Amino acid sequence: MAKNLVIVESPAKAKTIKKYLGKDYEVIASMGHVRDLPKSKLGIDVDNNFEPKYINIRKQSETIKKLKASAKGKAKIYLATDPDREGEAISWHLAHLLKVDLDQKNRVTFNEITKTGVKSGMKAPRKIDLSLVDSQQARRILDRIVGYKLSPFLWKKVRSGLSAGRVQSVTVRLIVDREEEINNFKEEEYWSIEAELLTDSSKKPFVARFYGKDGKKVDIHTESQTNEILAVIKNADFVVQSVKKGVRKKSPAPPFTTSTMQQEASRKLGFQARRTMKAAQELYEGIDVENIGAVGLITYMRTDSLRISDEARTAAYEYIENQYGKEYIPSTPRIYKSKNNAQDAHEAIRPSLPEITPLMAKSSLTSDQYKLYKLIWERFIASQMAGALFDTVSAQIDANSYTFKASGFTVKFDGFTKLYVEGKDDESQEEGILPELNEKEILTLNSINGNQHFTQPPPRYTEASLIKVLEENGIGRPSTYAPTITTILSRNYVERDGKQLKPTELGFVTTKLMKEQFNHIVDVDFTANMEKDLDVVEEGKTEWQTIIRNFYTDFEKDLEKAEVNTEGQSFKVADEETDVICENCGRNMVIKMGRFGKFLACPGYPECKNTKKIVNETHGFCPKCGGKILEKKSKKGKKFYGCEKYPECSFLSWDAPTSELCPKCGKTLLKKAGKTGKLYCSNEECDFEKGLKE
Numbered sequence: 001m002a003k004n005l006v007i008v009e010s011p012a013k014a015k016t017i018k019k020y021l022g023k024d025y026e027v028i029a030s031m032g033h034v035r036d037l038p039k040s041k042l043g044i045d046v047d048n049n050f051e052p053k054y055i056n057i058r059k060q061s062e063t064i065k066k067l068k069a070s071a072k073g074k075a076k077i078y079l080a081t082d083p084d085r086e087g088e089a090i091s092w093h094l095a096h097l098l099k100v101d102l103d104q105k106n107r108v109t110f111n112e113i114t115k116t117g118v119k120s121g122m123k124a125p126r127k128i129d130l131s132l133v134d135s136q137q138a139r140r141i142l143d144r145i146v147g148y149k150l151s152p153f154l155w156k157k158v159r160s161g162l163s164a165g166r167v168q169s170v171t172v173r174l175i176v177d178r179e180e181e182i183n184n185f186k187e188e189e190y191w192s193i194e195a196e197l198l199t200d201s202s203k204k205p206f207v208a209r210f211y212g213k214d215g216k217k218v219d220i221h222t223e224s225q226t227n228e229i230l231a232v233i234k235n236a237d238f239v240v241q242s243v244k245k246g247v248r249k250k251s252p253a254p255p256f257t258t259s260t261m262q263q264e265a266s267r268k269l270g271f272q273a274r275r276t277m278k279a280a281q282e283l284y285e286g287i288d289v290e291n292i293g294a295v296g297l298i299t300y301m302r303t304d305s306l307r308i309s310d311e312a313r314t315a316a317y318e319y320i321e322n323q324y325g326k327e328y329i330p331s332t333p334r335i336y337k338s339k340n341n342a343q344d345a346h347e348a349i350r351p352s353l354p355e356i357t358p359l360m361a362k363s364s365l366t367s368d369q370y371k372l373y374k375l376i377w378e379r380f381i382a383s384q385m386a387g388a389l390f391d392t393v394s395a396q397i398d399a400n401s402y403t404f405k406a407s408g409f410t411v412k413f414d415g416f417t418k419l420y421v422e423g424k425d426d427e428s429q430e431e432g433i434l435p436e437l438n439e440k441e442i443l444t445l446n447s448i449n450g451n452q453h454f455t456q457p458p459p460r461y462t463e464a465s466l467i468k469v470l471e472e473n474g475i476g477r478p479s480t481y482a483p484t485i486t487t488i489l490s491r492n493y494v495e496r497d498g499k500q501l502k503p504t505e506l507g508f509v510t511t512k513l514m515k516e517q518f519n520h521i522v523d524v525d526f527t528a529n530m531e532k533d534l535d536v537v538e539e540g541k542t543e544w545q546t547i548i549r550n551f552y553t554d555f556e557k558d559l560e561k562a563e564v565n566t567e568g569q570s571f572k573v574a575d576e577e578t579d580v581i582c583e584n585c586g587r588n589m590v591i592k593m594g595r596f597g598k599f600l601a602c603p604g605y606p607e608c609k610n611t612k613k614i615v616n617e618t619h620g621f622c623p624k625c626g627g628k629i630l631e632k633k634s635k636k637g638k639k640f641y642g643c644e645k646y647p648e649c650s651f652l653s654w655d656a657p658t659s660e661l662c663p664k665c666g667k668t669l670l671k672k673a674g675k676t677g678k679l680y681c682s683n684e685e686c687d688f689e690k691g692l693k694e
Contacts (some may be wrong), residue, residue, distance in 0.1 A: 069096060
């Protein structure tokens with residue numbers, strides 16, 4: 001029988017760690033939290049220094065029995081939950097449950113689940129960090145107070161089943177404010193002029209853009225202004241006035257933090273934050289890699305630190321030199337500075353063993369795991385590579401006192417870009433390659449055009465840009481971004497429009513009410529300052545009860561005022577009417593929100609109780625029976641298409657129907673998934689297909 005017990009959160013992590021510890025250790029999983037505040041009531045004694053009333057989680061009863069049985073007779077119990085405040089709190093609850101002495105050094109943490117990481121963690125047990133625990137408790141209690149006190153107010157005034165939250169409510173406000181900014185935006189007209197020019201020796205024209213007059217910037221606002229300029233320069237000589245050459249250096253992006261990983265996975269992989277964190281958790285906890293064995297492939301994935309170990313840097317240099325050559329190693333080590341409020345207990349997210357390339361692990365990983373590991377691995381290796389060098393050239397070209405400018409670059413040394421280039425939220429105008437230009441050279445005008453433009457409103461947030469603004473404003477912490485976004489979507493405050501996040505009418509109404517009655521709850525600065533106060537608790541510089549008491553005193557007064565201010569008022573959200581007719585009574589059905597999402601209901605309730613699923617029809621028709629093809633979702637949320645008469649008709653497809661019909665047989669054409677998709681006939685007996693550009 002094993003002498004020692006090690007408790008972690010998940011079976012996958014337990015399996016990997018067991019491999020490194022041997023027969024003297026039993027390693028079991030707690031399956032997350034074992035104790036929490038009760039769901040049925042507040043669970044906090046506000047009159048007794050906000051004392052929380054924790055209970056064992058009912059669905060964890062079997063796990064708790066196993067934990068207690070395994071703990072009996074063990075010489076030592078090690079609490080090895082995740083190395084963050086949530087993990088510290090789980091260990092603290094486990095210590096209470098199993099009567100583990102808090103004065104003993106029984107807490108171990110692993111920044112990476114590798115042989116080295118596990119062995120070094122086990123060699124350095126410590127006491128449970130009660131400041132970390134207090135910080136988690138403060139957040140939990142704050143969120144419980146806001147949720148349980150404010151939600152009933154929203155039920156009465158807006159709609160039953162709503163929730164409010166310290167972080168989620170201000171996040172919804174950001175999205176609502178952006179939508180209002182878009183709606184109130186007044187577009188302004190402006191024009192640009194582009195000239196395509198040729199040198200005597202070049203065959204391909206390059207673009208020069210209008211800048212101004214006599215070297216001074218001029219903005220063009222109207223078509224008449226544009227035409228005046230074009231008339232003056234139509235027959236003018238385009239003369240190169242000056243040419244400036246230089247070398248620009250570009251450094252690689254730092255290794256990932258939780259926030260930047262979520263942003264880049266959204267940009268490059270199309271992953272939602274929740275999907276990213278699921279794959280990252282699996283990579284951290286351990287994968288049975290072919291020819292290597294069970295190993296955690298990345299370091300801990302909840303971090304806002306940019307620090308990396310010397311060992312990891314050395315391993316990266318070895319790979320870079322072997323793969324690309326010594327010139328790709330920077331002359332001095334790259335030290336990335338973390339933000340002032342970063343928690344520096346962990347390293348940045350990096351491969352725990354850089355020598356395990358994505359290709360080596362690919363056969364052992366799921367598609368999501370492989371894509372994310374490749375992203376993390378390439379980002380880390382690139383962060384340790386030499387910078388890229390670009391030869392730049394910029395030219396000023398004059399035509400009858402009007403000034404045009406052209407710029408371009410060529411790659412002098414590719415450096416880190418040989419492996420990885422950071423994604424962007426908005427792609428700016430790309431520079432091209434300019435031909436050799438000489439001062440006083442007269443260029444040939446190939447064509448010149450004036451182009452009308454209108455200023456654009458700010459874009460809606462995507463998950464990537466929302467996470468970026470949450471981090472920049474200090475709202476929440478890296479571990480909260482994914483669950484916050486999931487919550488506001490599931491509560492129907494926000495909905496997806498492609499990659500964009502769009503507030504619903506419910507989001508508008510509740511945010512307006514919150515602004516009027518609980519402005520500090522949805523105030524960005526207030527929320528950020530509260531986060532800083534909670535960090536002070538984590539540092540052991542103040543008691544968590546002080547933070548809660550300061551908040552609760554004002555919050556309770558606001559709640560009382562809100563009840564008085566809104567007495568007799570209702571803020572109900574109007575149901576969205578559809579063109580679907582109720583077959584029972586003839587009314588237009590409306591969209592309602594239920595436990596499992598949106599559905600259609602008759603507005604004549606309770607006289608008429610007719611409801612039905614929302615059906616998303618496509619342009620296509622079933623090639624087997626002629627019925628409509630409907631858009632559907634699998635249990636995992638993946639979109640697919642099927643006949644409306646399913647299961648009587650068996651037609652199903654992952655590829656989207658189009659409005660085009662096959663020229664050979666007249667059936668609906670389907671578009672193959674992917675960027676290089678093609679159109680092909682939905683009729684299995686027809687072989688027609690064509691490329692998208694044909």
